[in-house]
Amino acid sequence: MSLFTMKQIIEAAEEKGVKISTVAMEMESKESGLSIDEIKKRMTNNYDIMKNAVSHGINQVIPSVSGLTGGEGFRLWQGKDKGLSGDTILKASSRAMAVSNVNASMGRVVAAPTAGSCGIIPGVLITIGERLGKSEDEIVDALITTAVVGKVIAQNATVAGSEGGCQAECGAASAMAAAAAVELSGGTPSQAGHAAAIALKGVMGLICDPVAGLVEVPCIKRNSFGAAQAILAADMAMSGIESVIPVDEVIKAMGDVGHAMPEELKETAMGGIAASETAKKLEKKLLKNRDEHN
Amino acid sequence: MNLFDIIGPVMIGPSSSHTAGAARLGKLARNIFGEEFNKADITLYNSFSKTGKGHGTDKAIVAGILGMEPDDENIKNAFELVKKSGIEVNFNYQDSNREVHPNTAMIKLYEKEKSMSITGCSLGGGRVMIQDIDGFKTEFTGEFNTIISIQRDKPGIVAYVASYLAQKNINIAQMKLSRKSKGDTALMIIETDEIPPESLKTDLENNEGIYKIVLSII
Numbered sequence A: 001m002s003l004f005t006m007k008q009i010i011e012a013a014e015e016k017g018v019k020i021s022t023v024a025m026e027m028e029s030k031e032s033g034l035s036i037d038e039i040k041k042r043m044t045n046n047y048d049i050m051k052n053a054v055s056h057g058i059n060q061v062i063p064s065v066s067g068l069t070g071g072e073g074f075r076l077w078q079g080k081d082k083g084l085s086g087d088t089i090l091k092a093s094s095r096a097m098a099v100s101n102v103n104a105s106m107g108r109v110v111a112a113p114t115a116g117s118c119g120i121i122p123g124v125l126i127t128i129g130e131r132l133g134k135s136e137d138e139i140v141d142a143l144i145t146t147a148v149v150g151k152v153i154a155q156n157a158t159v160a161g162s163e164g165g166c167q168a169e170c171g172a173a174s175a176m177a178a179a180a181a182v183e184l185s186g187g188t189p190s191q192a193g194h195a196a197a198i199a200l201k202g203v204m205g206l207i208c209d210p211v212a213g214l215v216e217v218p219c220i221k222r223n224s225f226g227a228a229q230a231i232l233a234a235d236m237a238m239s240g241i242e243s244v245i246p247v248d249e250v251i252k253a254m255g256d257v258g259h260a261m262p263e264e265l266k267e268t269a270m271g272g273i274a275a276s277e278t279a280k281k282l283e284k285k286l287l288k289n290r291d292e293h294n
Numbered sequence B: 001m002n003l004f005d006i007i008g009p010v011m012i013g014p015s016s017s018h019t020a021g022a023a024r025l026g027k028l029a030r031n032i033f034g035e036e037f038n039k040a041d042i043t044l045y046n047s048f049s050k051t052g053k054g055h056g057t058d059k060a061i062v063a064g065i066l067g068m069e070p071d072d073e074n075i076k077n078a079f080e081l082v083k084k085s086g087i088e089v090n091f092n093y094q095d096s097n098r099e100v101h102p103n104t105a106m107i108k109l110y111e112k113e114k115s116m117s118i119t120g121c122s123l124g125g126g127r128v129m130i131q132d133i134d135g136f137k138t139e140f141t142g143e144f145n146t147i148i149s150i151q152r153d154k155p156g157i158v159a160y161v162a163s164y165l166a167q168k169n170i171n172i173a174q175m176k177l178s179r180k181s182k183g184d185t186a187l188m189i190i191e192t193d194e195i196p197p198e199s200l201k202t203d204l205e206n207n208e209g210i211y212k213i214v215l216s217i218i
Helices: A006-016 A020-032 A036-058 A072-078 A087-104 A120-131 A136-156 A166-184 A189-202 A219-238 A247-260 A277-292 B016-033 B046-055 B057-065 B073-085 B157-167 B200-205
Strands: A108-110 B010-012 B039-045 B088-094 B103-111 B114-124 B127-133 B136-140 B145-152 B172-179 B185-192 B210-216
Touching (some): A006 A020, A006 A136, A020 A136, A036 A108, A036 B010, A087 A120, A087 A219, A120 A136, A120 A219, A136 A166, A136 A189, A136 A247, A166 A189, A166 A247, A189 A219, B010 B016, B010 B073, B016 B127, B016 B210, B039 B046, B039 B057, B046 B088, B136 B145, B136 B172, B136 B185, B145 B157, B157 B172, B157 B200, B157 B210, B200 B210
Antiparallel strands (some): B039 B103, B145 B210
């Protein structure tokens, strides 16, 4: 049986008194023929790659291939003890940017749901898992929860920046991470759904405007915001705050907003900050470098 | 769609379309050429051309033609590795060509007098489509084992190939046939579930109506 909406998944989990990840694994096992153990094993492998990317990016300045960015995750991590945002948000945000830095340097990452938004989920899950003293098994379950929330978003809206802007990439990742953070905190499936809705509403309408078309500016910093927002959305849901608009309707609205966005604001580097004077200068400089090297 | 399409694939960044997809295109070109080569001319089009340097598209394609997968951490060292291998690589850039998909690469591989030109585009999420082989329009993803047959457009060729596959117990997943004009050269693409045997190429090329068989094995 395939479940296509968050409502169906949440109801199935609450009826059985299990976590969203349990329902997700049963569903995946039926559809793919993989056993629950195989699903967990594969997801654990993805989690290991995420952890490696975090530790790689957090401990050193890694310049991007273009040279436009590098070291954002490392710097915020260095400054976290003096930071205003608090330990959890700063750690999650640093880690999110660290993974994005690794991505921009041609390092190995797990698309989550995309390469452009690959830092948010590892940043949040590793930090919340550490903060709450969760086992690797529990964190991998939470990662499976992010996957099923992402699947619903991909099926009923989009997770591609070229189709829906940044709200579809970093927005989706933030919503996925928020639901998983609730699950790790011991919240109900219904609270996880509210957290996802709240996070997605927070970035509704966010455009995709990569400077020079590269997955760097503003993508790396937006990964940091996506992580911070996911944690705040989870806290709201855990405090009993509900999303007035049900999560499935928020997802649909995000997709509709994405379709209504002009092409200039969807990954084409023709609008937003990508169209700024400085961005255009940087773009020219990078092209000149390319031609001089050939 | 499964959960690992969402949390995954594992890949070398920074872009699933411009890096992972580019590596796949290179790997497919290598498989389709099917033998050693000593030179590669690579033309990047549109977004691949304009943003390829920063996305490592050039390195990823070179890594692919060297046989690397999209999650190989050596992709970033592809230029050094290709230099060591002695393969000559040249790049051309076409920043705006409206006739082709935004993320397109043409990869021409050479060995002595022999060469083959393979054009493909990157569709996003690391998925690709091979669109042209030596001037023949094609349309396949490389996600299946693929048999490409360049043949004469005449009765019996399709049946000959299909019955050969049936004898070898190979199931056809998808099949497509196109021709330039009636009775002229035709191109057949067959995607199979099972891996075709190595002898398939020589066996099928024995038929005088089949000019050439190209195999891409996953």
